[in-house]
Amino acid sequence: MNIVSDTVFTWFLTAIVGGVSGGWLVYDASNLWRLRGGDRRDPLVRDKLFGYTLGIVIALIGVVGTLRFHGVV
Amino acid sequence: MAVTQQRVVSPYNPANAVTASRFLTLPPLYWAIAHGYHQWATLFILICGTLDKVDGLVARIFDCRSAFGEVFDAITDALCYGFGLVVVAAFGWAPVAPVVLVVVLGFTNSGLRFAYAARAGKTVNYKSYAMERLVAYTGYLIGFATADFEVGYFYWLFPVVMIVIMVHDAKRMLVDPLPVALRAA
Numbered sequence: 537m538n539i540v541s542d543t544v545f546t547w548f549l550t551a552i553v554g555g556v557s558g559g560w561l562v563y564d565a566s567n568l569w570r571l572r573g574g575d576r577r578d579p580l581v582r583d584k585l586f587g588y589t590l591g592i593v594i595a596l597i598g599v600v601g602t603l604r605f606h607g608v609v
Numbered sequence: 610m611a612v613t614q615q616r617v618v619s620p621y622n623p624a625n626a627v628t629a630s631r632f633l634t635l636p637p638l639y640w641a642i643a644h645g646y647h648q649w650a651t652l653f654i655l656i657c658g659t660l661d662k663v664d665g666l667v668a669r670i671f672d673c674r675s676a677f678g679e680v681f682d683a684i685t686d687a688l689c690y691g692f693g694l695v696v697v698a699a700f701g702w703a704p705v706a707p708v709v710l711v712v713v714l715g716f717t718n719s720g721l722r723f724a725y726a727a728r729a730g731k732t733v734n735y736k737s738y739a740m741e742r743l744v745a746y747t748g749y750l751i752g753f754a755t756a757d758f759e760v761g762y763f764y765w766l767f768p769v770v771m772i773v774i775m776v777h778d779a780k781r782m783l784v785d786p787l788p789v790a791l792r793a794a
Contacts, residue, residue: 539648549756552655553749564742579785586777587738590770594746597766601759 550602557598564591618675624668625678628685631660635692642700642755650755657689658748679734683722686744687715693751703754707764711750714771721775725782735782739774746770 540548568588574581603609634657641650664682668674691712698708718740725735746767753763 537644537646537649539652545648545651545756549651549758553753553758560742579781579788583736583781584738587740587742590739590774591742594742594770597746597763597770598749601753601762604762605759 550606553598553605554602557595557602561592561595561599564588564595568592618673618678620675620677620681622668622673622675622678623671624664624673625681627660627664627667628678628682631657631685631689634660635689638693639696642696642702647755647757651752654693654748654751654755657693658745658752661686661744661748676732676734680726680732683734684719686747687719690744690747690751691715694747697751697754702757703750703760704764707768710768711747711771714768714775718775718778721779721782728783729787735778737774737778737781740778743771743774 538545565588568585571581571584571588574585576582576585600609634653638650638653638657641647641653661682664678668678694703694708694711697703698705722735726733750763750767752758753760
């Protein structure tokens with residue numbers, strides 16, 4: 537019992553995984569760029585740096601996973 | 610001396626209602642997985658994940674943000690995503706070993722947060738920018754299983770990232786000094 541065809545479902549998944557991951561990569565990269573002059577002795581700044589860096593890692597995992605799904609890598 | 614009154618927010622507010630409504634997606638999620646309906650299961654976990662984003666928006670619109678709401682949101686994340694992970698693993702849609710590891714790490718993370726609240730002496734949620742991103746990954750993790758989307762790859766990488774974040778957050782919650790705002794309260 538499907539909602540949409542397999543092809544539509546495949547491209548929907550690609551959009552919500554690959555698209556969101558790609559967007560997130562840009563978003564956290566820009567967050568990190570804005571924080572480059574921040575005071576690293578401030579624990580909040582360090583938390584943000586760590587969070588945005590891990591956000592980039594997670595987004596990269598999503599992008600690579602999408603490419604694997606399509607047999608690109 | 611000026612006396613500032615702290616605004617009291619009722620726990621029965623629109624944002625918490627949206628958070629609570631996420632539990633309504635769990636029975637149909639189970640039904641879809643039990644019957645092998647991949648697309649329906651993906652839809653229900655997608656709704657659950659979307660409501661997680663909507664509750665924060667509702668809290669801002671109705672100005673009903675509270676410490677209780679943050680903790681309730683975190684507990685709902687744990688219960689909804691924990692349930693989803695256990696069900697996809699139980700029905701063979703996801704590898705059992707990483708799911709068990711993730712559930713154990715999830716309980717450990719909850720314990721760390723209780724310990725942090727105990728240190729602060731009140732209901733307070735440690736804001737972890739990294740864990741917020743991992744929670745989004747968790748929602749997706751169930752979707753990867755329901756959609757049969759590179760399941761092994763995503764499931765085995767997840768606990769590795771989670772351990773890195775938990776080591777960082779454990780130090781922040783248990784070892785580092787409390788933020789000034791909490792110490793003063």
